[in-house]
Amino acid sequence: MREVVERPKKYITLTYGCQMNERDSETIAGLVERSGYQEASSLEDADLVIFNTCSVRHSAENKVYGKLGQLKRLKHEKPGLLVAFGGCMAQLEEVRNKLQNIGVVDVVFGTHSLHELPYLLEKAAAGLEKPVVDVWSEPGKVVEHLPARRRGGISAFVNIMFGCNNFCAYCIVPYTRGRERSRQPQDILVEVQQLVEQGIKEVTLLGQNVNSYGRGLEQKVDFADLLRMVNEVPGLSRIRFTTSHPRDMSDKLIHTIAASARVCEHIHAPLQAGSNRILRAMNRGYTREDYLELVAKMRATIPGVAITSDLIVGFPGETDEDFQDTLDMVEKVRFDAAFTFMFSPRSGTKAAEMKGQLPLEVKKERLLKLNEVQYGIALEANRRLEGQRVEVLVEGQSKTNPEKMTGRTRTNRIVVFNGDEQLVGKLVEVRILAAKTFTMFGEI
Numbered sequence: 001m002r003e004v005v006e007r008p009k010k011y012i013t014l015t016y017g018c019q020m021n022e023r024d025s026e027t028i029a030g031l032v033e034r035s036g037y038q039e040a041s042s043l044e045d046a047d048l049v050i051f052n053t054c055s056v057r058h059s060a061e062n063k064v065y066g067k068l069g070q071l072k073r074l075k076h077e078k079p080g081l082l083v084a085f086g087g088c089m090a091q092l093e094e095v096r097n098k099l100q101n102i103g104v105v106d107v108v109f110g111t112h113s114l115h116e117l118p119y120l121l122e123k124a125a126a127g128l129e130k131p132v133v134d135v136w137s138e139p140g141k142v143v144e145h146l147p148a149r150r151r152g153g154i155s156a157f158v159n160i161m162f163g164c165n166n167f168c169a170y171c172i173v174p175y176t177r178g179r180e181r182s183r184q185p186q187d188i189l190v191e192v193q194q195l196v197e198q199g200i201k202e203v204t205l206l207g208q209n210v211n212s213y214g215r216g217l218e219q220k221v222d223f224a225d226l227l228r229m230v231n232e233v234p235g236l237s238r239i240r241f242t243t244s245h246p247r248d249m250s251d252k253l254i255h256t257i258a259a260s261a262r263v264c265e266h267i268h269a270p271l272q273a274g275s276n277r278i279l280r281a282m283n284r285g286y287t288r289e290d291y292l293e294l295v296a297k298m299r300a301t302i303p304g305v306a307i308t309s310d311l312i313v314g315f316p317g318e319t320d321e322d323f324q325d326t327l328d329m330v331e332k333v334r335f336d337a338a339f340t341f342m343f344s345p346r347s348g349t350k351a352a353e354m355k356g357q358l359p360l361e362v363k364k365e366r367l368l369k370l371n372e373v374q375y376g377i378a379l380e381a382n383r384r385l386e387g388q389r390v391e392v393l394v395e396g397q398s399k400t401n402p403e404k405m406t407g408r409t410r411t412n413r414i415v416v417f418n419g420d421e422q423l424v425g426k427l428v429e430v431r432i433l434a435a436k437t438f439t440m441f442g443e444i
Contacts, residue, residue, distance in 0.1 A: 017054025030147030274329030306411035314363030317356035
């Protein structure tokens with residue numbers, strides 16, 4: 001009699017959104033693999049599909065609902081298929097009501113109960129509830145020592161805090177991620193050291209607002225102190241961080257970045273809008289004049305610093321004059337790069353209920369104009385580096401030209417150059433031969 005070998009169960013994670021979600025997906029993968037699952041190569045091959053969702057923009061939500069529709073057919077073909085739904089969308093009651101109507105999802109878990117996922121999957125597999133829902137309205141203590149399946153490569157994300165206290169008028173994050181909770185510095189340092197031992201050369205410290213790190217901890221420590229500590233971890237080549245709220249960027253932090261050899265000269269400090277009237281409506285807590293003063297400090301203190309931004313067009317009530325103020329700020333600051341967005345109303349935020357919602361056509365037109373100005377500035381900034389030598393951390397083969405290698409400068413610019421895979425993880429000096437808006441080309 002032939003022995004039947006049971007096939008191991010397989011999972012696939014579908015991740016939408018920011019670096020925080022990418023890092024959460026690494027933990028999700030670690031948790032389910034510890035429960036005996038193996039990673040699947042496709043949806044069709046999976047016994048478990050896990051959604052890790054984002055609710056910051058409608059486009060991300062629409063993609064999620066489209067994929068759920070696709071899974072209806074797959075569920076019919078594979079009745080034993082489990083579907084778990086987590087992330088920021090899971091925190092929203094209106095989304096959970098929609099999921100009930102769609103009828104595809106077996107487990108709903110919130111951002112605060114991620115560590116409970118293996119137990120929830122067991123309940124769903126046993127058929128005890130349909131769906132199994134575990135969404136906490138308030139976060140508990142930070143749960144440490146969770147397993148993770150890192151995405152590989154030479155770089156890694158490290159959470160230093162969770163949640164946000166700022167309540168910007170357009171942002172859903174404080175409602176889906178909760179209030180700020182900082183991790184203990186010793187736990188962060190242990191994680192960074194372990195990553196270095198695994199071959200990681202660069203870490204990116206993550207928080208919705210890293211500049212407010214340390215609030216609420218018994219130990220008197222702020223983000224500048226943490227950067228100094230991580231800078232001393234032996235074997236680490238580079239340190240990055242995101243995101244920095246301009247209101248909380250202290251002189252101490254600016255000087256610490258300048259004095260820390262491993263901290264990269266790149267600061268992502270979202271301006272969002274150039275009009276003081278719109279900044280007030282957004283509840284950003286600073287003026288355009290404050291931001292210009294901050295930029296001047298950073299550039300005077302940190303040689304060669306690259307400053308990048310997020311920019312929103314079409315916020316409720318934004319006039320042509322307000323939009324011109326944003327273009328004016330882009331011209332004055334000269335961002336090295338910027339993520340640009342049309343305002344997307346999120347249910348539950350103040351901005352969604354504001355008067356003066358703008359037509360889509362107006363927002364599209366303004367976004368095109370903003371991109372035209374910003375892309376020209378970025379191209380000009382990159383071209384200034386032609387003929388210069390820059391330090392590049394080699395990441396791997398170029399996706400667009402497999403015969404070449406790719407990496408990033410300390411200022412987070414992508415460089416494609418000659419070389420082979422033996423260079424991965426090494427710091428090399430590259431001379432820039434040509435520059436485009438988003439990529440530079442050079443030779444070792």
